[in-house]
Amino acid sequence: MLYNTRQGQLIFENGQKELELDFTILPDTTPERDEAFTVRIYNASGKAVVNSQKQDLTVNILSNDDAHGRVGFASSSLTKVTMETRDDSTVTFEVIREYGSLGRVVAQWNVSGNFSDGDLSPLSGELVFEDGQTSQNLSITVHRDVVPEMREVAFVR
Numbered sequence: 001m002l003y004n005t006r007q008g009q010l011i012f013e014n015g016q017k018e019l020e021l022d023f024t025i026l027p028d029t030t031p032e033r034d035e036a037f038t039v040r041i042y043n044a045s046g047k048a049v050v051n052s053q054k055q056d057l058t059v060n061i062l063s064n065d066d067a068h069g070r071v072g073f074a075s076s077s078l079t080k081v082t083m084e085t086r087d088d089s090t091v092t093f094e095v096i097r098e099y100g101s102l103g104r105v106v107a108q109w110n111v112s113g114n115f116s117d118g119d120l121s122p123l124s125g126e127l128v129f130e131d132g133q134t135s136q137n138l139s140i141t142v143h144r145d146v147v148p149e150m151r152e153v154a155f156v157r
Contacts, residue, residue, distance in 0.1 A: 010041070012048075025061060032067055033102055035061045050062050069100040071107045073156075076098070084119075093138045093156060097129050105129040109138060113154035119143055120154060 010019050021039065037055040044050045074094035082091050097105065112134040120140055127136050140156065 003088065027112065031102050032063060034063050063102075067102045068105050068130075069097040069102075069134070071095060071097050072103065073128075074135075081083045082142055084142060084149075088142055090139050091142060091144045093140075095127055095136050097134045100130070101132050101134050103131055109156060111140060111154050111156050113152065115152040115154050116145075116147070118147065119145060119152065120156050 010021075012019065021038075037059050037061065041050055041055045072095070074096045077093040077095070077124050080091050082089060095109075095110065096108070106128050108124070108126045111120055113123075120142060122140070125138075127138060129136065138156070142153075
């Protein structure tokens with residue numbers, strides 16, 4: 001969050017009970033957590049006094065720039081091709097967290113497609129990204145199979 005720090009004077013005319021203050025909050029593209037700033041009234045002049053229980057105002061600015069990031073597959077993991085072999089094999093996908101990595105994020109995933117029961121495992125799960133973590137691997141086992149089959153396709157979402 002960016003804002004301009006200002007200091008000034010509030011002048012109440014005779015009989016005036018309220019004044020408005022304007023604050024300019026400047027947009028930025030840096031992912032950040034919620035932020036706040038305080039406005040304080042002090043040093044009243046004349047016969048006025050500052051009410052010590054009402055002299056501070058807190059302005060909260062909620063995170064609005066994907067501070068926790070966006071989760072998806074890395075470009076290198078968008079398409080994977082493997083053959084069934086005599087032994088189990090593993091296909092690994094890289095899952096990335098971009099545009100922010102604040103806080104803990106949990107992403108669920110599942111596998112669907114036209115494969116036979118028992119060909120792949122696991123078929124669902126979740127990835128947990130801890131604060132600051134931007135990459136993880138998701139591995140799926142392709143189980144050995146002695147049954148001749150046509151081409152099978154699996155989708156990981």
